[in-house]
Amino acid sequence: MFGLFLFLKIMETLNKLKENVEIILPENGLDEKLKQAKKEGRSLIIKLGFDPTAPDLHLGHAVMLKKLKEFQDLGHQIVILVGSFTAQIGDPTGKNKSRKPLSNEEVLHNAETYISQLSKIIDVEKSKIVFNSEWLDQLSSSEIIQILSKVTVAQLMHRNDFNKRFTENTPIAMHELVYPILQGFDSVKINCDIEMGGTDQLFNCTMGRQLQQTYGMDPQTVMCMPLLRGLDGKEKMSKSLNNIIGLTDAPNDMFGKTMSIPDSLIEEFLDLTTNFSLEEKQELIEQLAKGENPMNLKKLIAKNIISQYHDVKAAEEAEEFFVNQFQSQKFEEKVFEPVMISSIEAKNRITSLVELCSQLKNDVSKSAIRRLIESGAVQINNEKLTNPLIDIPLHPETKIKIGKRNFYELK
Amino acid sequence: MFGLFLFLKIMETLNKLKENVEIILPENGLDEKLKQAKKEGRSLIIKLGFDPTAPDLHLGHAVMLKKLKEFQDLGHQIVILVGSFTAQIGDPTGKNKSRKPLSNEEVLHNAETYISQLSKIIDVEKSKIVFNSEWLDQLSSSEIIQILSKVTVAQLMHRNDFNKRFTENTPIAMHELVYPILQGFDSVKINCDIEMGGTDQLFNCTMGRQLQQTYGMDPQTVMCMPLLRGLDGKEKMSKSLNNIIGLTDAPNDMFGKTMSIPDSLIEEFLDLTTNFSLEEKQELIEQLAKGENPMNLKKLIAKNIISQYHDVKAAEEAEEFFVNQFQSQKFEEKVFEPVMISSIEAKNRITSLVELCSQLKNDVSKSAIRRLIESGAVQINNEKLTNPLIDIPLHPETKIKIGKRNFYELK
Known part of the structure; x- marks a missing residue:
């Protein structure tokens, strides 16, 4: 009887952890890793890589961070990996101007900004923050050659963007091929069990699996979260596309921006940005199907988002402000x-x-x-x-x- | 009058230097480099790379070494570059068993063997011997990334063997792409004016040009010598194909092996392995066309080769031995x-x-x-x-x- 209860409990945990995840590689990888950790009486090491060139977090990042939080609440070890090595090199070809080399101070500053934003979702105190320049800077030239030898050109060319550029004769500088391999080597260095990323990180995360295998380690499981679309309802949420809701946006901005999403994004936002329960989400979707005004659902979503990143009071005030500012039709009553x-x-x-x-x-x-x-x-x-x-x-x-x-x- | 004489003298030198050379890149590169050196009152730096995994030199190598000797006799600086960095790494994939990593001692030993063989053709005392591990070992990981960023994947895929393997889905490990780039970087490090190689080295040598350019240097001229075919008359002379005449082969072996070449190789051997003058070569070719027995020409070639690497007496004795041993038909007279x-x-x-x-x-x-x-x-x-x-x-x-x-x- 107690055994059945435990089994149901474990299944519930597992189902919750799999909720919203778009890809788990290998398919049974999460189950296996949890089993293994339990057997060995240890917690899992779960990695999230972060590029310190763009420290502003938005709701797209939050999708991954909330999943990390779930793992953290179960007692697993979150490792935030700051890609300081790459950031300090930038793009040596100079073609990508948004990737100019950062100084040590800039990297640290960006990492601090990032971490303070992280604390809106995960417990930073309980997380481990590591900088990959710590080991990548130390690699000798022959060690790099050794690492590169573990991967073939054809494997790298499977990455969609490399393949596309190669086929279209758009230059790919050699060092670009090296970065995903080094990202994989990071997983070796931190003994990673699970690497978390957006679906656009699938390829890079599988490099970690391969490198770990060649180093005789049990390969990590890759968990890819869906990429939240931005306010335009088309492209993924991204600062460079100016379609984001930032985690540090003011409540009124969060409200206004959420209200501006196309109706076709409502379900995605419900799933990926709110913390409604599965049942609540289900009910709201049904209401929408029955003819509920989409604007009312957007208001619910907006308030839910604000209460996560600010608080309930701020959410209510933001709604009030929005109604006064944008919904009342009287020109004279506006705030000029x-x-x-x-x-x-x-x-x-x-x-x-x-x-x-x-x-x-x-x-x-x-x-x-x-x-x-x-x-x-x-x-x-x-x-x-x-x-x-x-x-x-x-x-x-x-x-x-x-x-x-x-x-x-x-x- | 004196000016004309000087001009003719220069043209004669230039023509001699270009004799037998299969590719000069760029076409006027040799003329330009000589002009430049004259103007700056300095000698040219001429590089020949050497892989210390296979220190046995044969007549195929001699084609390049004799060209180097011509430059040396004109007062230019020969740099023998020992590829110690790569040799010490070997093939990290372990797939190429002939490329196992060499210890420092093995590299030194092979280099010594190599250099003592070199001395059969060039003046080793006047040459500079450098080991590329000297600078490549010192490169930091970020310096390697910087170097790699100078070259694109597509450029490397222009190398015939890479292209072929990529198209045929034969794996190319990433470090293999790195080696030609590092070979190019060697040219930066030694301020190379002219890199000498076989035609199979054309691609790797052009990497040197590219790297030098990105480092703001005048790019080297590439001079590729033809690849001498081996005793089989088909493949290029190569130890692994067991079709070589080694520079240290005993006179009798040199003689016997030369006699065994197919008639179709006579002209190539005359051109690339003997030191007959152009006129002498011409006359011998004419004799052959007029019906001279090819065996007699092969004997002349064999004796010429032996007198270069041993002496005239050894050449004559080898001929005598050959005639006794192989041409007399009596079984009993053989040496058992x-x-x-x-x-x-x-x-x-x-x-x-x-x-x-x-x-x-x-x-x-x-x-x-x-x-x-x-x-x-x-x-x-x-x-x-x-x-x-x-x-x-x-x-x-x-x-x-x-x-x-x-x-x-x-x-």
Whole structure:
């Protein structure tokens, strides 16, 4: 009787750990590793690699981090591996400008930023933070040759992006082939049991398996989490695509951004960004199918997200702010951002509508502003203006609305 | 008048240096390098790489060494680069058993053997001998990454053997791609002006050009000598193919081996292995065309070779020995190698013909011996025997001939 109970308990744990995971390699790898750890009376070593060039974490990263947290809560050892070796080298070809070499100080600074963000999800105190430059810097030239000999060119060419570039004659510098091998060697060094990553890391994580095998070790299990799509509903969430919800975003931003996702993303966000139970998620999806307004579900998701990364009170206030700011239709009730007339470049305090809007909203191109005006998305003192070249005299208390969310008042 | 004389002299030197060279890259590279050295009042640095795993030099190597000697006689600096780094690593995959890692002592010993053989052609005292482990051992992991970043995968895949293996799905271990890059880096380190090699080294030598360019240096000129074919007349001369004439072979061996080359190789041997003048070569070729017996030309070539690596007297004695040994048809006059009956494994001093011959000539497979017997190439006491299974009683003074050159007498 007790045996059955224990069995059910174990199955429950296992099912929970497998929830949302997109790939487990090998298929029974998680079961085996857990069994093995139990038999040997030890905890599993679970690795998450981190590139210290881009320390800003978003909800896409959180998908993996929450899975790590589950392992951590079961007593397993999380190892956060900072890819300091690669970061310090950057891209020696100089072609990839976003990968310039980082100094030791920059790496440390980025790692700190990263770790403080991690603490929003996992217990950093209980985690192990390691820098791979610790061992990769020490490798002698002949040791590197030894490591490289474990892998064939054809294997590396199986990685989708390498294969594509090779076929399309886009240059691949030799050192790029070396990086995934070194990432695999990291797994050897930390005795990794499970490497966690996004599905885009599958190839690199399998390198760890191969390297560990050639070093006579039991190969790690690879667990790949799905890649959360960004606000555009198309590409994966990524800072460079400017479609992210950052873990440190302010509550109002989190709310507004979540409300802006396309309806087709609702189910994915429910699954991957909220901490609703399986049953709750199921019910919400059913409601949606029955005709519930998608906006109401987005509000629930937004509040859930905010209560995870801030708190429940902040979530409620953000909802209130959003409703006041964007849902009430009265122009006058908006909160207007004051703008000093003196800060606007203009001859004799007169300027064209497109010029004025460009200066107010200078993160958008002038041609985009022009299209916004022509589509009726710009109002001056509650009056829609559609001619971009119309003259606007700059008077105090002039109120300008650009798009749905930008409100300015001249002072 | 004096200027014209000088010009003609320079042209003569240049033409001599270009004689027999199969590839000069870039085409005007030799002219340019000589001009440059003259202008800067310095000698050229000319590199020949050497793999210390196979220190036995043969006439194929001599083709390159003689060209180096020409440069040396003009006052240029020969650098013999011992590939000690690679030799000490060997083939880490363990697949290539002929490339097991060598100890420091073995490398030194092989280098010594090699250098003493070199001295048969070039002035070793005036040459510089360097070991590339001197700098490659010192490279840090990040320096290696920097070097690798200078070259793309596609460039390496242009090397014929890599391309072929990649296309045929024959594994290429990653470190194999690294070796040519490091060979190129050697040229950076020694400030190489001209790298000399066989045509099979063209790709590796161009790596040197590329690496030097990325390090802001004037790229080396590559000079590839033709690959001398071996005694079989088909494959290039190579120890592993057992078709070589070694620089340290005894005069009689040199003579016999040269006589064994197919007629189709006579012209190539005249060009690449003798030191006849252009006019002499021309005349000999004409004689051959007019119906001269090829054997007579081979004798001339053989004597010329022996007089280079031994002396004229040795050459004449070798010819005499050859004529006595192989051209006189009398079986009894041969020189028989004594073999103790006690050294032959046999029951009651009787054994089959194939078993006896196998034991006498144990560098040939039993099936090959069987075919030799069946084809009538084996004689016992001047009597041809073609049944491999016939019993042979082991009596003293029994004379055995196997093939054309192996004579034994039981004692």
